Amino acid sequence: MLETLINNGVELYISPLVLDEFYHSFLYRIRINRMKKPYDLLTEATKDILTLPRLSIVNPPSVPTDHLTVIANMEMYYLHARDAYHLLIMQSNDIDGFATFDTDFARVFTAKLLIKA
Structure with missing residues (x-):
């Protein structure tokens, strides 16, 4: 892939x-x-x-309150904390596609928040 x-x-x-x-x-x-x-x-x-x-290396947002989005992502998409952090990093860096074998992101793809590569 x-x-x-x-x-x-x-x-x-x-x-x-x-x-x-x-x-x-x-x-x-x-x-x-x-x-x-x-x-x-x-x-x-x-x-x-x-x-x-x-290849670019991207980071999570530096604004502390932005990290509350992790909890919202956990609740909304039934993600574990680490996966919700991956999603936050993508959201905060305007990344709209994601290559993964992790089935935990199924709800994220279904919601069309990200495009599965």
Whole structure:
């Protein structure tokens, strides 16, 4: 899927929250497979991500009260807190498309708040 998006010239956005989830999953896989030098592997994988064409790193809003939107998103779309934070970051950065395998976002897509890539 990522290769198709890149080949179609799509702008890519990730947040530190996305990187955090990636680090957690990546290190878990490395540990269960008992691979050597996990942090070297993580560094190389991160470099690969950060050199993707048309990649921007976006952040959550800096206005404290904007974070109340997380709770509203949790209630409205039945999201867990972390997923509601992903949605807040997209909303605050005017990102209208989302590539995910996470089925928790079904109500968000149904409401047409985001376009599933």
